[in-house]
């Protein structure tokens with residue numbers, strides 16, 4: 001299913017880039033606001049359950065209140081809200097109080113833009129592009145939230161699992177049977193590691209959000225890709241963890257979120273997994 005536009009791949013990629021930059025602005029809002037919103041709901045529910053006075057302030061949503069500088073509280077002007085460009089123009093500082101703005105914002109926008117350009121260039125306006133963008137953007141948001149809050153919200157991981165199964169209902173990426181087994185095996189494999197680790201060391205090495213994320217990745221790319229995702233994510237996670245201890249003086253007990261490694265390894269396996277697998281098999285002449 002490809003929607004023919006008659007445009008050259010390069011023009012499509014440029015349109016995709018602009019579209020992706022704008023989506024990136026929205027993803028930044030989700031990364032910042034979704035945890036606040038969840039916390040807000042949780043506090044309201046807890047107070048209600050305990051029979052305490054309800055909170056009188058307006059609930060936080062994705063659209064309200066309007067974006068403000070966290071330092072001076074001044075609303076961000078529309079002309080200062082242009083993806084990447086505003087950040088460069090303002091030299092990474094708030095237009096009102098010149099407090100530094102996190103590099104995370106333009107980075108997310110840039111990655112979002114490049115991701116859209118990449119898929120549109122490769123697959124045009126197709127079902128593959130549409131679903132690939134849903135997966136990529138979800139992984140980007142999960143990475144951002146987990147880095148800041150050490151949390152992989154069910155509100156993203158669970159729909160991601162179902163959408164993956166839905167995409168593969170017609171075999172967009174893998175046959176449905178491989179997707180279903182992938183979802184089950186993804187959850188169970190990390191769940192098993194979690195309990196073994198807990199029984200041996202008495203510590204909890206990761207969270208339930210990690211199991212759900214790997215289940216979702218299995219639903220998108222089938223069970224065959226799971227070993228690669230686990231190997232890649234633990235290898236990179238171990239390198240970053242050890243580097244943190246050696247160079248940044250982190251304590252051995254300090255926790256690092258595993259979700260970003262899972263998400264990045266998942267994306268690499270999603271895009272280049274087949275090539276990596278066939279290259280690996282060729283090296284060993286299997």
Ligand SMILES: [Zn+2]
Nearest residue numbers: 069072094097
């Ligand atoms: Zn400011």
